[in-house]
Amino acid sequence: MMSMKVTFLGGAGEYGRSSFLLEYSQGTVMVDCGVMKKDVPMKEKYPLLRQRDARKIDAVFVTHSHEDHTLALPWLSRLGYRGPVFATGQTIKQTKRYISSWRKNQRNIPYSPADERRLAFVKLPDYRTNEWLRFNDHLTFKYGRSGHTAGSVWFAFHADSQTVFFSGDCSLESTLLSYEWPKIQQVDLAVMDGAYGDFDADQAELLGEAAAAVAVAASSGEQVLFQVPSVGKSQELLAACAKQHIPLYADSGVSKGCEELAESPDWLNGEDTRTFFRRIARPGSPVTKVQKPSDVQPGSAGFFTAETLLAHKERLTGKNVHLFSAGPEDEELKNFACQASIPYTKFKLKVHPGLRENQRLVSMLRPVRTVFTHGTPENVQRLIGKMPGCSEYVACSCGDTVDVKADLGEKQALRGKSK
Ligand SMILES: [Zn+2]
Ligand SMILES: [Zn+2]
Incomplete structure (x- = not known):
């Protein structure tokens, strides 16, 4: 043989x-x-x-x-x-x-x-x-x-x-x-x-830490802008932040990723997750679709791809903005945040x-x-x-x-x- x-x-x-x-x-x-x-x-x-x-x-x-x-x-x-x-x-x-x-x-x-x-x-x-x-x-x-x-x-x-x-x-x-x-x-x-x-780290713990930090920033009146890839980590983070009862926003790419997940319930983990994404695809969604970061109200969290954030970066300065990333980080955005003295926090999540x-x-x-x-x-x-x-x-x-x-x-x- x-x-x-x-x-x-x-x-x-x-x-x-x-x-x-x-x-x-x-x-x-x-x-x-x-x-x-x-x-x-x-x-x-x-x-x-x-x-x-x-x-x-x-x-x-x-x-x-x-x-x-x-x-x-x-x-x-x-x-x-x-x-x-x-x-x-x-x-x-x-x-x-x-x-x-x-x-x-x-x-x-x-x-x-x-x-x-x-x-x-x-x-x-x-x-x-x-x-x-x-x-x-x-x-x-x-x-x-x-x-x-x-x-x-x-x-x-x-x-x-x-x-x-x-x-x-x-x-x-x-x-x-x-x-x-x-x-x-x-x-x-x-x-x-x-x-x-x-x-070695526990995914639920990593996610809990990120969501808790978002909740703290939002409750202190900050406008939280989370830089995410359009699919993957973004949806996992959104579902975790929804449990913290923070008003949530997402750009069209991230929203599309959510809608596609709603169409694939068999791939999702657990009934709560399935329900969350089913609700996103319907009127009265827990996540509001927005075009630009400035549409995110203070005390809320918005999820955007690096491209969307960079396209509107001049409007990010001088406000109570806090940038978050769970990787992959965008170097241009990170440098911009540093130069403009915008708080920038990085989290680790596993895929x-x-x-x-x-x-x-x-x-x-x-x-x-x-x-x-x-x-x-x-x-x-x-x-x-x-x-x-x-x-x-x-x-x-x-x-x-x-x-x-x-x-x-x-x-x-x-x-x-x-x-
Ligand atoms: Zn690979
Ligand atoms: Zn891969």
Whole structure:
């Protein structure tokens, strides 16, 4: 029996361009195909993919829509890939949006709009999670909600009597999105999300601290302006602040993100969250949609993308304004706040697993081998140092291949159970 192989084309030992090739005896599939968002030379921006790889791939499976997992898909099509791109309905919708805004905002793009149009997305139904599905006579796969975005999933693949698990970007503690525990008997290799290294904090506590600080600022008459991405953390924060009974406002991007969540109740965590977003989509919404920061009344909190805040930044000065961010921070906005002496407070919230979440997942799956991706080598080393000994941990960088069954060289095996 052939050993399955996973090649890390990107996202190993780095944060960005996640892309993994999975080879089994009868074929090859790819999991994710993203770009490095930060400013790097072209050859570090896209996955280490050659034309002959692109042509031998039978299918691409996408865990979620974020740029670092999807935006190299048109380039894959440019290299000659013509097969299906499997993802959930939410992920497909969001990915198409990311692809079109990437084209508008990037100067050098190694593909054409025709390459984008050629991508053949195939929807994975929301209701078939945690069920082994047949890809062909040799490969089966399953997926389940991963708690990272509406539509995000983990994947498991089974072929040649071996099972490989891909956690995707995940959050077991999201108060917004639900996580579905993988029902898998045996895992030979787990490719996990190590984005936060050994950072350890409780998401509900982090969220509670942020919401309490917003409440204190608002009750002292400040105009709270929270800089947020249009989807994700923003909705989790809004739901937490609503519990503090603060009048809430949001710009059109954040409001649209809320309305889309209301359309995906199956992805939401808990009945309270479902009710909150259902009410947002109706008249008398607990969140008022506004165009600009000055529409936010003193003693209230408004949620805006950095673009909206920067477009109206001259109107922010000389008032009782307090800026908040839960990351990713916008450098221009942060500098502006500093120069204009506007109070600026940064909070940490998780959208990737902290130490205890990875410990729980590995203790449950008990993979023979584990590779942490999505983080710098230093972060990954620190995380591995605190993981349970029930798995063998392997350090990988871009271009490395791990044979699921073969003995590893001394170089790769870091710690964990003896072979
Ligand atoms: Zn992500
Ligand atoms: Zn990611």
